[in-house]
Amino acid sequence: MSAPSERYSSVAITLHWVIAIAILGMIFGGWYMSDLPDGAPGQYFLYQMHKSVGITILLLTVARIIWRAMNPPPSLPEDMNGLEKTASHLVHLGFYGLMIALPLTGWLYSSVSIKLDVPTVLYGVVSWPDVPFVEGLKTETASGAVNFIHSKLAWVALALLALHVAGALKHEFSAEEGVLKRMLPGLFGKTSKPATPSRGAVTAFGSALGVLLVVAGASPVLSILSGSGQAVTADAAFAQNWTVNPDASSIRFAGIHDGNAFSGAFSNWDAAIQFDPNAPNDAEVQVTVSTVGAQASQKLYTDSLPAPEWFNSAAFPTANVEILNIASSGDDTYTSTARLTLKDITVDADFPFTLQIDGDQAQMSGQAVFQRTALDLGQSSDPNAAWVSEDITVDVVVEATQSN
Structure with missing residues (x-):
């Protein structure tokens, strides 16, 4: 009998599901608030919450990338052929790109939008500045283009999600080594602990916190200088x-x-x-x-x-x-x-x-x-x-x- 598959680290699993759920919630929440008529009760709150969660996703992605670099994921199952492994790597690469591009384009749109020309305050507590040096994009045409890109990236995310889920289900229910149990330990079979002890939590989350402090710290500094x-x-x-x-x-x-x-x-x-x-x-x-x-x-x-x-x-x-x-x-x-x-x-x-x-x-x-x-x-x-x-x-x- 072969040894149980190696699972992902607890931090990697937590970041995976938190970011995934947040992105899905942002996509459907974004569609909902976009369909609301101007001035609908709670619409302003929804926009601020959308921006707050988006920046949170960006910061968690910083932590996830650093964590992954310091804690390599388990190897793909040996029964996956070369094409499947390449597809898996490309889909994961696409997800990491989206985890950066979606919040960045949202942040850029918030910075150049004419219709929503309001500051961002994360969860009503932390001031978050606009993207610097983008005043030239503050036109109907440019801000509309940024919004178009941001909204279409949501569809790209759903397409990648469909491929990701289809691949996971294929390997789970065919005569192959399943992969779902690596991200859902105990639900789809036994797994073993990561081959090497986890490390780098302070570095990963400290870096994300550092980004927050540096960027958010720009607002009070500018206020003092003014x-x-x-x-x-x-x-x-x-x-x-x-x-x-x-x-x-x-x-x-x-x-x-x-x-x-x-x-x-x-x-x-x-x-x-x-x-x-x-x-x-x-x-x-x-x-x-x-x-x-x-x-x-x-x-x-x-x-x-x-x-x-x-x-x-x-x-x-x-x-x-x-x-x-x-x-x-x-x-x-x-x-x-x-x-x-x-x-x-x-x-x-x-x-x-x-x-x-x-x-x-x-x-x-x-x-x-x-x-x-x-x-x-x-x-x-x-x-x-x-x-x-x-x-x-x-x-x-x-x-x-x-x-x-």
């Missing part, structure tokens, strides 16, 4: 008589995204205020807000805000607001106009607020509503407000001390 921590100052030609307490003051925004409420805040801003409660119409208020450091309730939103179609912070690092036409309406309530200039676009919005003054201390709270379309926000990827609400609410709370 000067996002520089404090802004509201320069005004008029004499100021109130000083804002930044620790007790805030500018927050809110809206709806993919059917769910979101919120955020500008952490870096300054206001110049000249206000006399006895002559509110003579008041002068100027606010300067840094768009670079805006923080939202989810990391995905925070990463999206500096992008060209939103705040375009690289070209327009600040926004400016003037509070005009202040008039008292009684009982510590006032009406006014908030004139916002963002990306060289100026729009007005009603800004009613309440103001209580106690000695040299003042507390103000107010709210304005701005429309995205008027400010050219998100008009490339979501001009019809299918995902992000047209109205964005801005709530302002200010605590100030009279300075003279």
